[in-house]
Amino acid sequence: xGKPEKVIVGRQISTGxxxxxxDYAHRRIHGGEEWLLFxxxxxxxxxxxxxxxxxxxxxxxxxxxxxxxxxxxxHADPGTWDFVYAHFLPRPxxxxxxxxxxxxxxxxxxxxxxxxxxxxIARRLEDMDVVARxxxxxxxxxxxxxxxxALLRADAYNxxxxxxxxxxxxxxxxxxxxxxxxxxxxxxxxxRMAGAAGMSASRFAHLFRGEIGESPRRFIERQxxxxxxxxxxxxxxxxxxxxxxxxxxxxxxxxxxxHRATGLAPRDYRAAPAPLLSHTRPETIEE
Numbered sequence: 001x002g003k004p005e006k007v008i009v010g011r012q013i014s015t016g017x018x019x020x021x022x023d024y025a026h027r028r029i030h031g032g033e034e035w036l037l038f039x040x041x042x043x044x045x046x047x048x049x050x051x052x053x054x055x056x057x058x059x060x061x062x063x064x065x066x067x068x069x070x071x072x073x074x075h076a077d078p079g080t081w082d083f084v085y086a087h088f089l090p091r092p093x094x095x096x097x098x099x100x101x102x103x104x105x106x107x108x109x110x111x112x113x114x115x116x117x118x119x120x121i122a123r124r125l126e127d128m129d130v131v132a133r134x135x136x137x138x139x140x141x142x143x144x145x146x147x148x149x150a151l152l153r154a155d156a157y158n159x160x161x162x163x164x165x166x167x168x169x170x171x172x173x174x175x176x177x178x179x180x181x182x183x184x185x186x187x188x189x190x191x192r193m194a195g196a197a198g199m200s201a202s203r204f205a206h207l208f209r210g211e212i213g214e215s216p217r218r219f220i221e222r223q224x225x226x227x228x229x230x231x232x233x234x235x236x237x238x239x240x241x242x243x244x245x246x247x248x249x250x251x252x253x254x255x256x257x258x259h260r261a262t263g264l265a266p267r268d269y270r271a272a273p274a275p276l277l278s279h280t281r282p283e284t285i286e287e
Contacts, residue, residue: 013088013143015129019043020081025073031106034087035098036064037147038072039125043080047072049104059118061110061154063098068106084125086132086147097151099160112157124150172197173211176204177219184224184246190216224248225261232270239266 014034019042038045040056047054047062048071055075056062064070074081090098100108112118124146132143155161169177176197180188193216194204208216224246231242240251248254258266 012140013086013132013147015084015086015132015143017084017126017129018082020074022074022076022079024081026070028070031064031066031068031070032087033066034089035066036070037086037088038062038083039085039122040081040083041122042082043078044075045072045081045083046075047104047107049107051104054103054107054109056109059112059115061100061112062103063100063108063110065106065108084122084129086125086128088144088147091144091148094148094151096161097155099158101159110154110157112154117153121150121153124153169211170207172199173208180220181223184227185244186247188220188247221257221261225258228254228258228266229262229269232266242266
């Protein structure tokens, strides 16, 4: 039986993967400056806090916040704990991903209810550990990438997250949305989306607005404008080519709709410094 490595000061991430027996326990009275994530692979662990104890089992992620006292070890039942862990300093964009359900003071828990997803997340965290302890030059960045992917996948099971809300969207609506986003050049309208969902146009439009919060027409045009913004900034395609690529047969109509949505003509948008660019304004897209 090994012991988890000590946190190395100055690193963004320190990881380990261990199988511990019943006498394993670890305490850091004052916690640390980093976050601490546990993913139980088999057996069970316990995290003790001033109000009680959290038992963490396979299919769960447990997260201890910075400066929170750390008192954890193998749970008596079943007396073994197989887990992967990460001490890490999060990237600035991770704030929402670390908002787990509160399971104790400074301690969060997230349950992955889909068994297949739980396995995917656990395997990605195992990959994180392998690369973090390798001799690759970019090992910390690669390990953080693997951890970020695991957190992004897990976010779909966080009831406070937009990702969780999206995951609960009616599968017929979600399927139609995916088809639109995959091929914006198609002549999408409410009838075509409804057909993709196997529903009548009126029923589809009513359900779509209730699930997504906007009409199908507004959604389609918003996706087209957002994609055209990307193409204008990252390619040398002509305005007419971009218009066709996102589903506008008439480049003049495209330019008019683009200006209404962004406040700029396509050419001006392409030429403007990136920090000055505004996001699309959905409220300007007609129903």
